[in-house]
Amino acid sequence: MSSSQPRRAAVLGGNRIPFARSNSAYAQASNQDMLTATLDGLVARFGLQGERVGEVVAGAVLKHSRDFNLTRESVLGSRLSAATPAYDVQQACGTGLEAAVLVANKIALGQIESGIAGGVDTTSDAPLAVGDDLRRALLELAGARSVGARLRAIARIRPGSLVPEAPRNAEPRTGLAMGEHQAITTREWGISREDQDELAVRSHRNLAAAYDRGFLDDLVTPYLGLTRDQNLRPDTTVEKLATLEPVFGTDDPAATMTAGNSTPLTDGASAVLLSSDEWAAEHGLPVLAHLVDAQTAAVDHVHGGEGLLMAPAYAVPVLLARNGLTLQDLDFYEIHEAFAATVLATLKAWESPAFCEEKLGLDAPLGAIDRDRLNVNGSSLAAGHPFAATGGRIVASLAKQLHEAGPGTRGLVSICAAGGQGVVALLES
Amino acid sequence: MPTTVLDAAPNLAALYARAAVTARGRGGELPDTHLARHGVGVDRAHLAGYARVCGLPLDDVLPATYPHVLSFSLQMALMSDRSFPLALPGIVHVRNRVELLAPVGAAAPLDVEVWADRLAPHRAGATVDLLASVRAGGREVWRSRSTYLSRGGRAPEGADPADLDVEVDEPARTTATWRVPDDTGRRYARASGDVNPIHLSGLTAKAFGFKHAIAHGMWTKARVLGALAGRLPEAFAYDVQFRKPLYLPSTVQLATAPSGGGWDVAVRNARSGAEHLVGTVRPL
Numbered sequence: 001m002s003s004s005q006p007r008r009a010a011v012l013g014g015n016r017i018p019f020a021r022s023n024s025a026y027a028q029a030s031n032q033d034m035l036t037a038t039l040d041g042l043v044a045r046f047g048l049q050g051e052r053v054g055e056v057v058a059g060a061v062l063k064h065s066r067d068f069n070l071t072r073e074s075v076l077g078s079r080l081s082a083a084t085p086a087y088d089v090q091q092a093c094g095t096g097l098e099a100a101v102l103v104a105n106k107i108a109l110g111q112i113e114s115g116i117a118g119g120v121d122t123t124s125d126a127p128l129a130v131g132d133d134l135r136r137a138l139l140e141l142a143g144a145r146s147v148g149a150r151l152r153a154i155a156r157i158r159p160g161s162l163v164p165e166a167p168r169n170a171e172p173r174t175g176l177a178m179g180e181h182q183a184i185t186t187r188e189w190g191i192s193r194e195d196q197d198e199l200a201v202r203s204h205r206n207l208a209a210a211y212d213r214g215f216l217d218d219l220v221t222p223y224l225g226l227t228r229d230q231n232l233r234p235d236t237t238v239e240k241l242a243t244l245e246p247v248f249g250t251d252d253p254a255a256t257m258t259a260g261n262s263t264p265l266t267d268g269a270s271a272v273l274l275s276s277d278e279w280a281a282e283h284g285l286p287v288l289a290h291l292v293d294a295q296t297a298a299v300d301h302v303h304g305g306e307g308l309l310m311a312p313a314y315a316v317p318v319l320l321a322r323n324g325l326t327l328q329d330l331d332f333y334e335i336h337e338a339f340a341a342t343v344l345a346t347l348k349a350w351e352s353p354a355f356c357e358e359k360l361g362l363d364a365p366l367g368a369i370d371r372d373r374l375n376v377n378g379s380s381l382a383a384g385h386p387f388a389a390t391g392g393r394i395v396a397s398l399a400k401q402l403h404e405a406g407p408g409t410r411g412l413v414s415i416c417a418a419g420g421q422g423v424v425a426l427l428e429s
Numbered sequence: 430m431p432t433t434v435l436d437a438a439p440n441l442a443a444l445y446a447r448a449a450v451t452a453r454g455r456g457g458e459l460p461d462t463h464l465a466r467h468g469v470g471v472d473r474a475h476l477a478g479y480a481r482v483c484g485l486p487l488d489d490v491l492p493a494t495y496p497h498v499l500s501f502s503l504q505m506a507l508m509s510d511r512s513f514p515l516a517l518p519g520i521v522h523v524r525n526r527v528e529l530l531a532p533v534g535a536a537a538p539l540d541v542e543v544w545a546d547r548l549a550p551h552r553a554g555a556t557v558d559l560l561a562s563v564r565a566g567g568r569e570v571w572r573s574r575s576t577y578l579s580r581g582g583r584a585p586e587g588a589d590p591a592d593l594d595v596e597v598d599e600p601a602r603t604t605a606t607w608r609v610p611d612d613t614g615r616r617y618a619r620a621s622g623d624v625n626p627i628h629l630s631g632l633t634a635k636a637f638g639f640k641h642a643i644a645h646g647m648w649t650k651a652r653v654l655g656a657l658a659g660r661l662p663e664a665f666a667y668d669v670q671f672r673k674p675l676y677l678p679s680t681v682q683l684a685t686a687p688s689g690g691g692w693d694v695a696v697r698n699a700r701s702g703a704e705h706l707v708g709t710v711r712p713l
Binding site for chain 2: 028029030032033036037040076077078079080082222223224225
């Protein structure tokens with residue numbers, strides 16, 4: 001490490017639209033519509049009209065090929081200055097947080113003074129692709145020089161080729177849906193149905209309470225008639241959730257994962273405003289927290305025997321060690337609820353001497369956390385999880401939570417992602 | 430000034446049919462009737478369809494051209510009525526000015542009112558203005574003046590001549606090229622309800638003297654608005670003149686230039702340079 005510490009990027013706040021259930025309120029909205037509306041909401045909240053922001057970084061996991069420059073196109077349609085540069089990133093469900101890390105790093109290095117990180121996803125207006133047979137036949141047809149070649153290309157098209165391919169929520173190398181992967185991990189770690197349902201209920205109650213006390217008033221802007229996350233069920237109970245049939249890992253009679261303790265497919269977008277302390281002061285905007293550090297990790301879920309969504313368990317100890325912290329030094333924990341069991345398996349792994357010694361190479365387990373400091377304003381089980389939008393949702397709400405708790409408060413963001421990856425970050429007010 | 434309040438939007442296809450069979454023998458003064466609908470709600474799916482066809486962003490405020498769609502069936506009802514002095518079939522939209530007085534939310538119910546004004550002589554016939562006003566919560570938020578030309582129509586003796594010219598420094602710099610596909614008229618007809626046959630197919634357009642189907646002027650106007658998304662004042666007047674018909678399919682070029690706190694715009698044919706639309710956006 002160099003002798004002069006780089007400066008820290010400040011988190012000034014965020015904006016998101018309420019998250020909608022798939023094929024519902026946002027069924028007609030494109031990724032660009034949602035991201036543009038979210039950027040314009042941020043512009044309105046922070047007085048950024050016509051402002052040239054250093055860089056806008058965002059992405060979508062499910063992206064149509066015409067959206068190759070999604071973020072820049074959204075900036076051009078927004079009220080930001082047209083001279084604001086932008087680029088797309090994609091790291092599956094880690095996209096939003098990775099975008100924030102990239103913006104923060106450029107700010108830390110002095111390459112930009114301000115930036116916006118975001119993400120958007122729609123499972124309703126999802127791109128359909130033509131099947132590979134049809135695609136190849138059409139490409140051949142386009143390149144055919146003679147009538148005979150054209151006819152041969154056309155003859156290759158069979159009725160069955162005309163069925164479009166929808167994007168699937170499955171791992172390319174294993175063919176297993178993410179829920180099926182998690183079901184394996186859930187069983188390995190012996191995560192009970194009751195614990196999963198209880199975590200889900202807490203997520204709904206915490207998010208509902210956050211809405212009720214006005215915590216989300218300056219984090220969410222209504223969109224297309226929605227004012228709250230559509231998936232939120234404030235009155236759900238462990239008893240109600242206990243009635244649901246398992247949907248993942250059902251080859252096991254003791255399957256535990258249901259639609260109630262798994263995140264539903266959702267549509268939505270989020271954005272976070274970051275800057276240097278100087279830029280914040282010049283613009284009269286209070287700093288909520290600083291993005292102190294970040295870490296990624298990946299596991300071999302294909303041949304290595306590790307759970308698909310366990311990478312954050314590996315990333316967090318590296319982040320803690322580099323910052324001279326223990327897990328218990330943190331005041332708030334934001335662990336993305338891909339599934340309730342993902343959070344519980346991660347926590348159990350950190351409490352396990354065997355896992356911490358053998359897999360993480362530590363002398364002692366990271367230990368247990370105070371559960372009352374976990375996802376205190378609800379998380380993805382209640383809000384929903386438009387893949388790339390989750391990072392921005394969490395960073396903005398955690399920064400506000402840390403600011404409310406007072407200076408020197410620390411928070412952890414932990415997000416698992418497809419492909420066996422994890423992105424984690426440390427924030428401090 | 431008698432005002433008739435309608436409970437529902439009139440059926441446009443039926444209005445065209447009625448207008449066609451009662452086209453002959455029209456003349457005389459403009460009726461002073463006002464037609465209104467109260468508490469009109471915006472259908473989000475309809476708005477989304479309109480936005481998609483016109484290349485407009487989808488959010489919670491109405492594009493400045495959208496209230497025209499809400500008022501259009503009332504305009505047609507007024508013009509198709511036997512008391513209206515000009516024949517509706519073959520009538521063309523030659524100028525449109527909308528004034529967005531304040532952002533119009535998609536959630537609030539709207540009161541829409543239309544009436545006719547200014548029957549004026551034109552070298553090819555006569556023009557008439559259809560005025561529309563939209564109120565939200567009792568306050569006027571939007572108004573428009575649509576000028577239509579009736580070839581062979583007659584205006585009263587001594588009336589002031591038609592006023593079709595928008596004063597504009599025509600922008601020279603091309604900012605976008607659009608390929609306008611041949612189903613544009615049909616798609617906009619579905620989104621707007623304007624099923625005038627001159628937009629639907631070559632065959633139906635020929636019946637009214639056009640060599641091909643032509644794009645709706647209000648589609649072109651909305652498409653230009655979409656190109657200016659994020660670069661518009663909060664309240665503005667958007668005034669355009671529709672010049673040469675935009676035959677489908679065509680490749681056209683948009684030219685824009687910042688002017689007077691707003692924009693000067695033009696849409697021209699990419700090959701012939703013929704001007705389809707010229708206009709201005711000015712803050713209010």
